[in-house]
Amino acid sequence: MKDGPNIARIAALLGESARADALTALMTDRALTATELAAIAGVTKQTMSAHLSKLLQASLIAVDQQGRHRYFRLADEDVAGLLESLMGVAFRTGSLRLLSSPREPALRKARVCYDHLAGELGVLAYESLVRHNLLAMSQQGLRLSPAGEEWFRRAGIDTETAHRERRSFCRACMDWSERRYHLAGSLGAALLSRVHELGWARKEKASRVIRFTSVGDREFRRLIASA
Amino acid sequence: MKDGPNIARIAALLGESARADALTALMTDRALTATELAAIAGVTKQTMSAHLSKLLQASLIAVDQQGRHRYFRLADEDVAGLLESLMGVAFRTGSLRLLSSPREPALRKARVCYDHLAGELGVLAYESLVRHNLLAMSQQGLRLSPAGEEWFRRAGIDTETAHRERRSFCRACMDWSERRYHLAGSLGAALLSRVHELGWARKEKASRVIRFTSVGDREFRRLIASA
DNA sequence: TTCATTGTTCGACGTTAGACGAACCATTAC
DNA sequence: GTAATGGTTCGTCTAACGTCGAACAATGAA
Known part of the structure; x- marks a missing residue:
C-alpha cells in the first residue's frame, strides 16, 4: 500500500509545533508576516523563515508580497479544512495544550x-x-x-x-x-x-x-x- | 496562541511513513495484526509494535485481542475522515508516491x-x-x-x-x-x-x-x- | 544619504526519535 | 513436555531536523 497521496509528507509538515502554531494562527488571521509568525510560535525569524519556505514548497500556504512585507496565508480552503479536521481529532482524543501566555x-x-x-x-x-x-x-x-x-x-x-x-x-x-x-x-x-x-x-x-x-x-x- | 487542540502532536504521529502506511492500510482493511502491518510498512515487528503503541496511546487506533492475535483498527470515523482530508490535500498539492500495490x-x-x-x-x-x-x-x-x-x-x-x-x-x-x-x-x-x-x-x-x-x-x- | 526593519541564506550544533538485534513473555500446535 | 509463532521490552546506533548566530540583501523612513 505504498500508493496514493503521500500523507506522511504533509502530516510531517504539520507535526512540528512551530509550523503548527503558524498554521493555526493563519486560521484566525488571514495574513501575517514572517516576524509576527515567529513571535507567535516563539522561534527566531530565521527559523520561521525556514519553516515557511517548507510550507510554501508544499503549497500549504501562499504569500502576497507588499513592499518589504510578505503576507502569508493558508493556500486554500482544503488546508483550512484539514486543520479543522485535525483540531477535531486532537480535541476528541484529549490532546490539548494548556499553556497560557501572558497575552x-x-x-x-x-x-x-x-x-x-x-x-x-x-x-x-x-x-x-x-x-x-x-x-x-x-x-x-x-x-x-x-x-x-x-x-x-x-x-x-x-x-x-x-x-x-x-x-x-x-x-x-x-x-x-x-x-x-x-x-x-x-x-x-x-x-x-x-x-x-x-x-x-x-x-x-x-x-x-x-x-x-x-x-x-x-x-x-x-x-x-x-x- | 499556544492554546487549543494540540494538532502538532497528532500530526507528528501521522507524519512518519511507517505509521502513515499502517493507518492507510487500516483505511482499507478494517483489522490487521501487528506483523501484517509491519510487512506492509516494511519495518520489523519490534518497530511496528512501538509505532502501534504510540498510536494507541493517542487513541488514533483501537485494538481487539483474540487469543495471541491483536487486531488493530482505526479508532473511529473522525480518524478516517482526517486521513481522507489529508489524502485530499496531499493530492491537490501534488504530493504523491507512485508505487503501486496489487490490491x-x-x-x-x-x-x-x-x-x-x-x-x-x-x-x-x-x-x-x-x-x-x-x-x-x-x-x-x-x-x-x-x-x-x-x-x-x-x-x-x-x-x-x-x-x-x-x-x-x-x-x-x-x-x-x-x-x-x-x-x-x-x-x-x-x-x-x-x-x-x-x-x-x-x-x-x-x-x-x-x-x-x-x-x-x-x-x-x-x-x-x-x- | 543614513539608519532601521523585514526577510533570507549559510554553517554548526544538539536533540530527537526511528531503526534493529537480542532477549523475553504468552499463546497455540504437536 | 517441546517447538513455533505473535508480540513486547531494552539498549544502542545513527541519521534527520529544528535551532540559532552571523552575515547579507532589499525596502522604506528620517
Missing part, C-alpha cells in the same frame, strides 16, 4: 477573526442572538429573522448594505478559544465595525486583540442582552 | 467513503448528474434540481426521506483517488444503499472495497448514463 487573557476575551469579533464577547453575542431567535439555523445555514433585522437596525447597523455584499451574509464561525460559535460574514463584520464606530473598542496594533473600554464593555453587554 | 485497483474503482460511494464509479455518477443539470452548485452549496428529483424517483430512491434527515442532504466530497468530486450527504448514502438493495454490489468484509457484480456494473453505468 492570552486579552486574546481570549475579544479578538478579531478575519474581520469580525471572536473570543468570549463574540461567543456571548452570537449565543444571545440565537437564544432570542434573532438568528436561526436553517437547512441553508444561518439566517437572520425579521426580529433580528429590527434588532440590528436599532443598534445602528445597516443590514441592507451587508446583504448586498458578495460574500456570505451571516454564518457561524468556530471559535478556537471557546470551542463555541461566533458570528461571521458581512453581518459579523458590520457588528464589529459598529463597535469601533461607537468608540467602544479599538484593535491593538500588530495584534489580534480587541481592547474594549470599560464603558464599551458595559454598553456592548447591555446591547446584546437587549436581544 | 489498489479494486479500491480505486469503488469503495465506501463514510456511507456513500467513492472511487471511479462514484465520480462518474456525480459528474454525470452535474453535466445533465440534475445537480447544480448554488450559492448555498449543491442543490438537486426538480429534474434531479425525478431521476432519483425513477431510480427507486425516496428523496423525501433523505430530505428529512438532519444531516446535509447533498454535498460534494473530494475523492482522493480520483482528485475529483463524488456525491455525499443523505442523498449519496441513499444512492449507495439502493445499489446494495438491487444486488448490484456488495461491500467486501473487513475492507472499504465495494465489489460490483458484472451485471451490477453494467446496470449502474446504464442508470447514470440515463441522467
Whole structure:
C-alpha cells in the first residue's frame, strides 16, 4: 500500500509545533508576516523563515508580497479544512495544550477573526442572538429573522448594505478559544465595525486583540442582552 | 496562541511513513495484526509494535485481542475522515508516491467513503448528474434540481426521506483517488444503499472495497448514463 | 544619504526519535 | 513436555531536523 497521496509528507509538515502554531494562527488571521509568525510560535525569524519556505514548497500556504512585507496565508480552503479536521481529532482524543501566555487573557476575551469579533464577547453575542431567535439555523445555514433585522437596525447597523455584499451574509464561525460559535460574514463584520464606530473598542496594533473600554464593555453587554 | 487542540502532536504521529502506511492500510482493511502491518510498512515487528503503541496511546487506533492475535483498527470515523482530508490535500498539492500495490485497483474503482460511494464509479455518477443539470452548485452549496428529483424517483430512491434527515442532504466530497468530486450527504448514502438493495454490489468484509457484480456494473453505468 | 526593519541564506550544533538485534513473555500446535 | 509463532521490552546506533548566530540583501523612513 505504498500508493496514493503521500500523507506522511504533509502530516510531517504539520507535526512540528512551530509550523503548527503558524498554521493555526493563519486560521484566525488571514495574513501575517514572517516576524509576527515567529513571535507567535516563539522561534527566531530565521527559523520561521525556514519553516515557511517548507510550507510554501508544499503549497500549504501562499504569500502576497507588499513592499518589504510578505503576507502569508493558508493556500486554500482544503488546508483550512484539514486543520479543522485535525483540531477535531486532537480535541476528541484529549490532546490539548494548556499553556497560557501572558497575552492570552486579552486574546481570549475579544479578538478579531478575519474581520469580525471572536473570543468570549463574540461567543456571548452570537449565543444571545440565537437564544432570542434573532438568528436561526436553517437547512441553508444561518439566517437572520425579521426580529433580528429590527434588532440590528436599532443598534445602528445597516443590514441592507451587508446583504448586498458578495460574500456570505451571516454564518457561524468556530471559535478556537471557546470551542463555541461566533458570528461571521458581512453581518459579523458590520457588528464589529459598529463597535469601533461607537468608540467602544479599538484593535491593538500588530495584534489580534480587541481592547474594549470599560464603558464599551458595559454598553456592548447591555446591547446584546437587549436581544 | 499556544492554546487549543494540540494538532502538532497528532500530526507528528501521522507524519512518519511507517505509521502513515499502517493507518492507510487500516483505511482499507478494517483489522490487521501487528506483523501484517509491519510487512506492509516494511519495518520489523519490534518497530511496528512501538509505532502501534504510540498510536494507541493517542487513541488514533483501537485494538481487539483474540487469543495471541491483536487486531488493530482505526479508532473511529473522525480518524478516517482526517486521513481522507489529508489524502485530499496531499493530492491537490501534488504530493504523491507512485508505487503501486496489487490490491489498489479494486479500491480505486469503488469503495465506501463514510456511507456513500467513492472511487471511479462514484465520480462518474456525480459528474454525470452535474453535466445533465440534475445537480447544480448554488450559492448555498449543491442543490438537486426538480429534474434531479425525478431521476432519483425513477431510480427507486425516496428523496423525501433523505430530505428529512438532519444531516446535509447533498454535498460534494473530494475523492482522493480520483482528485475529483463524488456525491455525499443523505442523498449519496441513499444512492449507495439502493445499489446494495438491487444486488448490484456488495461491500467486501473487513475492507472499504465495494465489489460490483458484472451485471451490477453494467446496470449502474446504464442508470447514470440515463441522467 | 543614513539608519532601521523585514526577510533570507549559510554553517554548526544538539536533540530527537526511528531503526534493529537480542532477549523475553504468552499463546497455540504437536 | 517441546517447538513455533505473535508480540513486547531494552539498549544502542545513527541519521534527520529544528535551532540559532552571523552575515547579507532589499525596502522604506528620517
